[in-house]
Amino acid sequence: MHPPTVEDVARAAGVSRQTVSNVLNAPQRVRPETRARVETAIEQLGYRPNRVAQSLRAATSRMIGYRIEPMHPHALGSIHDRFLHALAEAGRAADRHLLLFTADDPQDEVANVQALHRAGAIDGVVLYGIQSGDPRPPGLRQLRIPFAAFGRTGADAEHPWVDIDNAAGTAAAVEHLVTGGHRRIAFVGYPQGAAVGDRRADGWRTALDQHGLLDGSHHLDLRGEDSLATGSRLAEVLLDHPTPPTAVVAATDTLAAGVLRTVRQRHARLAVVGFDDTPTAGALDLSSVRQPIEAVGHAMIRALLGPVPGETPGEPTGQLLAPELIVRASSAPH
Amino acid sequence: MHPPTVEDVARAAGVSRQTVSNVLNAPQRVRPETRARVETAIEQLGYRPNRVAQSLRAATSRMIGYRIEPMHPHALGSIHDRFLHALAEAGRAADRHLLLFTADDPQDEVANVQALHRAGAIDGVVLYGIQSGDPRPPGLRQLRIPFAAFGRTGADAEHPWVDIDNAAGTAAAVEHLVTGGHRRIAFVGYPQGAAVGDRRADGWRTALDQHGLLDGSHHLDLRGEDSLATGSRLAEVLLDHPTPPTAVVAATDTLAAGVLRTVRQRHARLAVVGFDDTPTAGALDLSSVRQPIEAVGHAMIRALLGPVPGETPGEPTGQLLAPELIVRASSAPH
DNA sequence: TTGTAGGCGTTATCAT
DNA sequence: ATGATAACGCCTACAA
Numbered sequence: 113m114h115p116p117t118v119e120d121v122a123r124a125a126g127v128s129r130q131t132v133s134n135v136l137n138a139p140q141r142v143r144p145e146t147r148a149r150v151e152t153a154i155e156q157l158g159y160r161p162n163r164v165a166q167s168l169r170a171a172t173s174r175m176i177g178y179r180i181e182p183m184h185p186h187a188l189g190s191i192h193d194r195f196l197h198a199l200a201e202a203g204r205a206a207d208r209h210l211l212l213f214t215a216d217d218p219q220d221e222v223a224n225v226q227a228l229h230r231a232g233a234i235d236g237v238v239l240y241g242i243q244s245g246d247p248r249p250p251g252l253r254q255l256r257i258p259f260a261a262f263g264r265t266g267a268d269a270e271h272p273w274v275d276i277d278n279a280a281g282t283a284a285a286v287e288h289l290v291t292g293g294h295r296r297i298a299f300v301g302y303p304q305g306a307a308v309g310d311r312r313a314d315g316w317r318t319a320l321d322q323h324g325l326l327d328g329s330h331h332l333d334l335r336g337e338d339s340l341a342t343g344s345r346l347a348e349v350l351l352d353h354p355t356p357p358t359a360v361v362a363a364t365d366t367l368a369a370g371v372l373r374t375v376r377q378r379h380a381r382l383a384v385v386g387f388d389d390t391p392t393a394g395a396l397d398l399s400s401v402r403q404p405i406e407a408v409g410h411a412m413i414r415a416l417l418g419p420v421p422g423e424t425p426g427e428p429t430g431q432l433l434a435p436e437l438i439v440r441a442s443s444a445p446h
Numbered sequence: 447m448h449p450p451t452v453e454d455v456a457r458a459a460g461v462s463r464q465t466v467s468n469v470l471n472a473p474q475r476v477r478p479e480t481r482a483r484v485e486t487a488i489e490q491l492g493y494r495p496n497r498v499a500q501s502l503r504a505a506t507s508r509m510i511g512y513r514i515e516p517m518h519p520h521a522l523g524s525i526h527d528r529f530l531h532a533l534a535e536a537g538r539a540a541d542r543h544l545l546l547f548t549a550d551d552p553q554d555e556v557a558n559v560q561a562l563h564r565a566g567a568i569d570g571v572v573l574y575g576i577q578s579g580d581p582r583p584p585g586l587r588q589l590r591i592p593f594a595a596f597g598r599t600g601a602d603a604e605h606p607w608v609d610i611d612n613a614a615g616t617a618a619a620v621e622h623l624v625t626g627g628h629r630r631i632a633f634v635g636y637p638q639g640a641a642v643g644d645r646r647a648d649g650w651r652t653a654l655d656q657h658g659l660l661d662g663s664h665h666l667d668l669r670g671e672d673s674l675a676t677g678s679r680l681a682e683v684l685l686d687h688p689t690p691p692t693a694v695v696a697a698t699d700t701l702a703a704g705v706l707r708t709v710r711q712r713h714a715r716l717a718v719v720g721f722d723d724t725p726t727a728g729a730l731d732l733s734s735v736r737q738p739i740e741a742v743g744h745a746m747i748r749a750l751l752g753p754v755p756g757e758t759p760g761e762p763t764g765q766l767l768a769p770e771l772i773v774r775a776s777s778a779p780h
Numbered sequence: 781t782t783g784t785a786g787g788c789g790t791t792a793t794c795a796t
Numbered sequence: 797a798t799g800a801t802a803a804c805g806c807c808t809a810c811a812a
Binding site: 451452453463464467468470471495496498499500501502503504 | 788789790791792
């Protein structure tokens with residue numbers, strides 16, 4: 113009826129509880145003969161150590177908290193799905209499971225994390241959607257709750273984080289387009305001030321500059337909210353310019369999709385590269401910068417389980433991962 | 447340092463551990479005076495009952511397992527995000543948390559669930575992406591592990607399930623279009639044999655029939671894989687027909703988006719309604735049938751925590767929820 | 781190499 | 797109304 117316990121296994125194998133425990137936790141200390149007997153009993157009974165008892169005993173839940181946010185209704189597709197799966201997969205490799213919880217806002221998130229941590233339900237937490245000046249890292253640090261952040265706040269020296277090298281992504285897009293013969297390459301991004309958006313703009317600008325293509329291209333840097341309509345509208349602006357670009361680097365696939373729509377409507381020629389490699393990109397045959405999310409997942413679990421931040425000050429706390437450009441038809445040389 | 451325990455609270459309040467426990471679990475049995483003292487101590491120490499100890503004691507983890515699948519790369523956007531959040535939110539209301547795990551396939555999923563259940567890590571599991579003939583429900587039933595399924599397998603009498611009334615969704619779309627004056631309304635869906643797709647086709651056909659509009663509309667029922675390209679191609683076929691439809695009901699937003707693309711390219715007039723109300727629909731101003739995912743989440747938690755299946759045979763085990771049509775510009779009357 | 785004892789934090793049972 | 801005892805299943809000493 114109830115799952116078997118060490119006691120049951122011990123009885124079945126004719127040994128004591130502790131020998132069973134030893135077989136599992138320190139096999140070398142048990143005579144092969146006895147071990148075999150115990151292992152057979154374990155097999156036959158289908159015994160699994162009770163994780164709850166283990167947790168109580170070890171004062172460790174082997175659970176990692178993760179706040180699942182309501183979906184942004186305007187986002188055409190995000191990498192959140194991929195991230196969560198990658199995190200779960202990375203957790204499996206480290207014998208950790210994810211505990212999902214909800215919260216009303218970042219403050220509430222910290223409060224819920226504290227409650228879960230005090231209750232012994234989680235050992236730490238992974239933070240997603242980090243913004244500049246995000247209150248969660250300092251909050252959790254003060255509570256001395258282990259965490260790792262996906263993204264940077266601007267004050268990241270004191271806690272573990274993992275981030276994508278956004279600038280490298282747009283730079284790679286520019287390289288690719290320059291190689292394809294393009295000389296006037298525009299950028300369509302979201303408003304200045306958003307950290308991620310600014311870094312993506314930086315990569316574009318820097319790469320252009322390295323090829324001496326930056327002069328007089330101020331009209332080629334357009335910003336707006338992250339939506340299909342905005343992408344569409346900004347593409348109109350670009351195409352209507354006397355010296356229009358021949359290629360566009362977009363800060364997101366959503367913006368890129370908007371650009372593509374205008375391009376198709378006007379039968380214009382304009383190479384486009386997006387960012388994030390969402391399913392939308394695949395569907396539209398849109399070249400896109402792909403974030404190495406699986407690697408991020410592993411890095412975050414490692415960062416979280418690694419040395420406690422603050423204990424060895426001065427150590428590197430962060431990790432920057434390079435994205436990869438996926439080339440599709442939208443940026444094929446004419 | 448370590449979180450406070452009942453012991454600490456008891457000491458602080460000058461009572462025994464059990465009185466503290468009583469204050470929390472049977473307040474009426476404690477003298478108001480004492481209770482107040484204990485509650486103050488709890489407050490001051492920030493005491494939270496240790497969930498792990500509670501679980502060990504109660505032989506219940508208050509955790510619900512959920513397998514997170516890798517994202518389908520071709521899906522333009524799915525309701526999975528919404529579903530997972532809804533489930534977590536519903537769980538919160540019932541003092542349950544979700545434990546995420548991964549698996550290679552349905553078989554592996556059942557095996558992992560069994561392991562987690564034996565280990566006391568989860569009390570039950572929620573099944574997503576149910577297919578006809580899905581092996582998971584019978585597998586879990588045999589293992590006597592509580593579960594609830596989102597969707598139906600075709601043999602659902604013996605376990606709790608929650609499903610969307612897919613036929614009602616497409617029927618509502620047809621009603622809407624008929625009201626708008628349309629007489630030739632096509633259906634674009636995925637191949638026959640897929641249960642969900644067939645039900646959506648059924649709703650379309652039934653509603654058309656009720657209005658006497660079904661005659662000679664065989665050429666208006668087209669199927670293909672769920673992709674943008676397919677939607678696009680099938681729209682071409684429809685528009686090229688001597689008596690083309692004036693409206694289309696699509697089985698998914700992805701297919702609908704493909705239809706829309708063709709419509710725009712050819713400057714054709716064709717009302718379109720999609721299914722799932724994904725972010726894509728919002729971005730394209732596409733009317734779409736919205737699944738009541740939040741309600742599904744609550745229903746599933748209730749179903750899971752409800753009476754154990756099989757104990758009271760003959761009871762209704764399932765629940766069918768009606769979707770809602772979201773009207774946008776794509777189906778506006780001409 | 782194997783067994784005995786104790787305790788992780790909680791709560792139900794039973795006494796006072 | 798409150799307190800002592802025991803048990804959930806496991807594991808880390810320590811003892812034999």
